[in-house]
Amino acid sequence: MAFPATRLRRLRRTETLRDLVRETRLTPESFVYPLFICPGTGIRKEVRSMPGVFNLSIDEAVKEVRDSRALGVLSIILFGLPEKKDEVATGAWAEDGIVQRAARAIKSEVRDVIVMGDVCLCEYMSHGHCGIVKASAPPATAEYEIVNDASLELLARTSVSLARAGVDVIAPSDMMDGRVGAIRSALDKSGFENTPILSYAAKFSSGFYGPFREAADSAPQFGDRRSYQMDPGNIREAMREIELDIEEGADMIMVKPAMPYLDVIAAARDRFDLPLAAYQVSGEYAMIEAAARNQWIDRERVMMESLFCIRRAGASMILTYYAKEAAKLLA
Ligand SMILES: [Zn+2]
Numbered sequence: 001m002a003f004p005a006t007r008l009r010r011l012r013r014t015e016t017l018r019d020l021v022r023e024t025r026l027t028p029e030s031f032v033y034p035l036f037i038c039p040g041t042g043i044r045k046e047v048r049s050m051p052g053v054f055n056l057s058i059d060e061a062v063k064e065v066r067d068s069r070a071l072g073v074l075s076i077i078l079f080g081l082p083e084k085k086d087e088v089a090t091g092a093w094a095e096d097g098i099v100q101r102a103a104r105a106i107k108s109e110v111r112d113v114i115v116m117g118d119v120c121l122c123e124y125m126s127h128g129h130c131g132i133v134k135a136s137a138p139p140a141t142a143e144y145e146i147v148n149d150a151s152l153e154l155l156a157r158t159s160v161s162l163a164r165a166g167v168d169v170i171a172p173s174d175m176m177d178g179r180v181g182a183i184r185s186a187l188d189k190s191g192f193e194n195t196p197i198l199s200y201a202a203k204f205s206s207g208f209y210g211p212f213r214e215a216a217d218s219a220p221q222f223g224d225r226r227s228y229q230m231d232p233g234n235i236r237e238a239m240r241e242i243e244l245d246i247e248e249g250a251d252m253i254m255v256k257p258a259m260p261y262l263d264v265i266a267a268a269r270d271r272f273d274l275p276l277a278a279y280q281v282s283g284e285y286a287m288i289e290a291a292a293r294n295q296w297i298d299r300e301r302v303m304m305e306s307l308f309c310i311r312r313a314g315a316s317m318i319l320t321y322y323a324k325e326a327a328k329l330l331a
Pocket of ligand 1 (some may be wrong): 120121122123129131173174
């Protein structure tokens, strides 16, 4: 039936009608709140390129988790800024690593919170790459190589150590081939067969990560991450990455970044039945904040719209620096 019998504006007339027929809902429980944990006490240091986001010492992180939990945000994901870095990422898997200590503190002080642990090596390696680096010998064209298989052992060791510290969900973000399988088998061997894996399955090599590297002090000291993270032009390869991670035992999958990759989120939703997460990354956040500071956009409106659209594309969970603020607005 066409106009004039059909008038789509009938259901847009009032706020209550629009609320009634909205196809997409946002709830605080679907947000995952990223936190950057640093050494010390009483520290709350704002990240220059991410206003409103802080490096937090463990005591401050506990307060932050308590606050966000009270707003209905059930999940957090932890990133660590270690005291020192080396060539074997000791800080990532050490029993007393910064994230391990933070996880213990949070789990003992806040009830009913899901603590996710990002698993990667870049924040803990002196060179800032996500795997072990080896200088290549001629005739190789590259000067160095990020060694895949040897890195798996460190990632598996990190995962077990985080599970031991009480981390509820292991979230590998390194993009080495075979890491989900290696982590699954290491967890199982150590008695953590009930600890789920949220795999950063389709993680693109993206300029939108810029501010995060300042927040987590994880910029590579040389080269870039294009030999392990995905090329932004590839969606079919993203489906292969996700498929392989599922075969290796991923319980949940993620697409990262979110807003520039909504088509990847939608394709993944269509094709796979696992819970699907999307990461609204630092650059997405920084763009909204910067434009809002210049009064070029309405900050709250764009913040909520960006989250709605990521959800509409098919993400069931959203990792977002706006978790607390969006939860407040939804209350
Ligand atoms: Zn990394």
